[in-house]
Amino acid sequence: MISLAAGFTDSASLPVAEARELLQEILRSPKTGRSALQYGTTAGDPLLRRLTAERLHAADGASTSDGRYSPERLLITNGSQQLLYLVAEALCDPGDIVLLEDPTYFVYLGIAQSHGLRGRGIPLRDDGLDVAQLERTLEALRRRGDLPRVKLLYVVTYHQNPTGITTTFEKKVRALELLRRYEKAAGHPIYLLEDAAYRELRFAGPPVRSALAAGDPARVIYAGTFSKPFATGARLGFGLLPPALFAAAVRIKGNHDFGSANLLQHLLARALASGRYDEHLALIARRYARKAATMTAALRAHFPASVRWHAPAGGLYVWVQLPQRINAGLKSKFFTEALANDVLYVPGEICYADDPSRRRPRNELRLSYGDASLAGIRAGIAALGRVARRHLL
Numbered sequence: 001m002i003s004l005a006a007g008f009t010d011s012a013s014l015p016v017a018e019a020r021e022l023l024q025e026i027l028r029s030p031k032t033g034r035s036a037l038q039y040g041t042t043a044g045d046p047l048l049r050r051l052t053a054e055r056l057h058a059a060d061g062a063s064t065s066d067g068r069y070s071p072e073r074l075l076i077t078n079g080s081q082q083l084l085y086l087v088a089e090a091l092c093d094p095g096d097i098v099l100l101e102d103p104t105y106f107v108y109l110g111i112a113q114s115h116g117l118r119g120r121g122i123p124l125r126d127d128g129l130d131v132a133q134l135e136r137t138l139e140a141l142r143r144r145g146d147l148p149r150v151k152l153l154y155v156v157t158y159h160q161n162p163t164g165i166t167t168t169f170e171k172k173v174r175a176l177e178l179l180r181r182y183e184k185a186a187g188h189p190i191y192l193l194e195d196a197a198y199r200e201l202r203f204a205g206p207p208v209r210s211a212l213a214a215g216d217p218a219r220v221i222y223a224g225t226f227s228k229p230f231a232t233g234a235r236l237g238f239g240l241l242p243p244a245l246f247a248a249a250v251r252i253k254g255n256h257d258f259g260s261a262n263l264l265q266h267l268l269a270r271a272l273a274s275g276r277y278d279e280h281l282a283l284i285a286r287r288y289a290r291k292a293a294t295m296t297a298a299l300r301a302h303f304p305a306s307v308r309w310h311a312p313a314g315g316l317y318v319w320v321q322l323p324q325r326i327n328a329g330l331k332s333k334f335f336t337e338a339l340a341n342d343v344l345y346v347p348g349e350i351c352y353a354d355d356p357s358r359r360r361p362r363n364e365l366r367l368s369y370g371d372a373s374l375a376g377i378r379a380g381i382a383a384l385g386r387v388a389r390r391h392l393l
C-alpha cells in the first residue's frame, strides 16, 4: 500500500544523529541532566519560550517593542494540536460558532465537534481566505442574531492543510479589521486563531508575516509547532496568546499535564540555540521541494487535462480537484478502486465543516508527499491516474 494520505513528515531525514548528540550534551553533566529530568513549569521551559518568541519576532521582521512577541505570552504545548484544543476549551461553549476555511484541517473539525461547536465555512481563493465572503457571513450572522455565538475565526495560513494555499498578510489584516467591526454586536472579542503549522516548511515564494504583525495583535492567537519542522515525535508546539487567554490556557494545561515533557523541551531549546534546527530546516526544505516537484510532474504525466491542482510552495500537500461530477469521497467507487490499486489518499470531503448553508464537495483529494519515497510518489500517482482516467472517460 502506498499512503499519500497521512500528514507524516519525511522519515528518512528525521534528525536522529542531531537529537542523539543534543541529548548526550544534556545528560553529560549532572546539572543539565537533572534540570531536564525534573518537572518543569506548566507554561514551558524559559529558554525555549524565549528562543521561540525571538524566532517569531524575527520571522515577522517586526521592529515593535510593545510586548506582542513577549515570551510571557508564549505557552509550550504538546504539539500545536494541544494548543488548538486548549483555545477551544478556554473560549467556547456548546452551540457556539467557529468560522473556518472551507476546506480546513480536518482534525480541527474533530476538536470543534467534541466541544459541540457549529462550523461555518468561508471559501478559499488562491491567495487565501475570501474576505468579502467573511464579511457577508458575519453580516448574515448579525442579522439572524447569531453573532453572540461567534467566538473565533480559525485559519491555517501557511501552505494550508489541505489545499497548500498561503493567505496573504493583507488578507489577515482585513480579516482582523472585520472581526473587530462585528465585535460590538457580538458583545465579546472575536479572535483570529492563526494556525501556522507549515510556516517553516517553505521551499518557494516570499516569506509572509503573521497576523501578529498586524496593527492590533490583541485579538490574535498564534499556534506554531516544532513537529513538522523538526520531529513530530517530540510532540512540541506552542501558542502566543493575548494575556487573559494565556492565563486561562495555562490553567487548563496544568490540569492536563503540569507542562510538556521537560527533557524534550531542553532538546528543542538546544537545537534552536545551536543552529542545528535551522540546518535541519534547510535540509528538509530541499527534500520537500523535490518531492513536491516529483508529485506534480507525475500528476501532469498521468492525470487527464480536466483535473486541477496547484504546485505547492511549501508544506506537505497537493490538493487535487477532479471535475465536479466525479465523486471521490470516502464511500465512492473512486476511493475503493484507489484502495484496490494499493493507494490511499484523504478524500477532500472530510475537510469540510458540517455547514448546512452549502453542499459538501466530493470531487477533491488531498495528497501528501511527506513520507512517501520518490518512487512511491511516482507509482502512487500513476495508479491514481489510471483510476481517474477510467472515471473520466
Ligand SMILES: Cc1ncc(COP(=O)(O)O)c(C=O)c1O
Pocket: 007, 078, 079, 080, 081, 082, 105, 156, 161, 195, 197, 224, 225, 226, 227, 228, 232, 235, 236, 237
Ligand atoms: C494544520 C495543522 N495544525 C496543527 C497540526 C498539529 O500538529 P502538531 O500537534 O504535531 O503540532 C497539524 C498536524 O498535521 C496540522 O496539519
